Amino acid sequence: MNQVLYIEDEKEIxxxxxxxxxxxxxxxxxxxxxxxxxxxxxxxxIVILDVMLPGLDGFSIGRRIKKEHSDLPILMLSARTSVEDKIEGLDFADDYLTKPFHPEELVARIEVLLRRFHKQDEKIELQHLIIHTKDGRVVNHESDVEILLTGKQYHLFQFFIKHLNQILTKEQIYEGVWGERYIDGDKTLMVHIRYLREKIEKNPANPTIIETIRGIGYRVKL
Known part of the structure; x- marks a missing residue:
């Protein structure tokens, strides 16, 4: 059963x-x-996202989602029909449907996006870990226990998995996970990597999964 995350503030719709x-x-x-x-x-x-929302608008939310989850399809819904709005929406979203719409058309567009983005559950074996690529689960296969990561730990580890065997600078990691420019001397990344190592490494004091590349950054190597 496919799960739809639907963000819409108009109660009736x-x-x-x-x-x-x-x-x-x-x-x-x-x-x-x-x-x-x-x-x-x-x-x-899949995410179905209305443009006009309280607080952050749908365009801002959609860009943030796409930045952190590039493989998650986004369908924008909007009563705004101008070409400029559609261009802005399609700059990051995968489809744009204007209101009012027929339910059959909405479902047809959802199915097209799900087929395009359908992910097979591949398993990556990384020392004592098994990473399920479809849902991002991390399991210690020696104990058969799932390792539960917090939001930032999850995104940080997924960023490493998407860039396996690559040496990543602190700037690349910080901008990729936090979406902001890295400021030299900021300890945020180092602290999150330390907490992540405490969960996934057999010996966090001597890490073998997340390697420190002195003077550059980090690497996760198969």
Missing amino acids: GEWVSKDLTDRGYQVIWLTSGEDIDTYISKSD
Whole structure:
């Protein structure tokens, strides 16, 4: 069952779309703003995102999602029909549907995106770890226990997995995970790597998964 993360603040439309998609066999998480998306994003197969939202608008939320989850399809919904709005939406989103729309068209577009972005569950074996690429789960195969990572730990480790065997500078990692420019002397990255090592390394004091490349940055090597 595919999980749809649906962000829409208009109650009537939100209830209608959620019920229609649920009746068609989708699992729908409906939010009225982008505040709690981090709770559900890693388990979602597609994001349906309205443009006009309280707080951060849909364009800002969509760009952030795409930056952190480039392989997650985003379908924008909007009553704004100007060419400029569509161009802005399609700068990061994978499709743009204007309101009002027919439910059959919405479902057709969802299915197209799911087929395009369908991910097979591949397993990467990394020493005592098995990483499931489809949902990002990390399992210690010696104890058969899943290692639970916090949001930033998860994104940090996934960034390393996407760049296996590459030596990454602190600047590349920080900009890739935090989306901001790295400031020399900032300890944030070092602290998060230390906490991540405590969860995934057999001996965090002598790490063999996340290698420190002196004077440059870090590397995760198969």
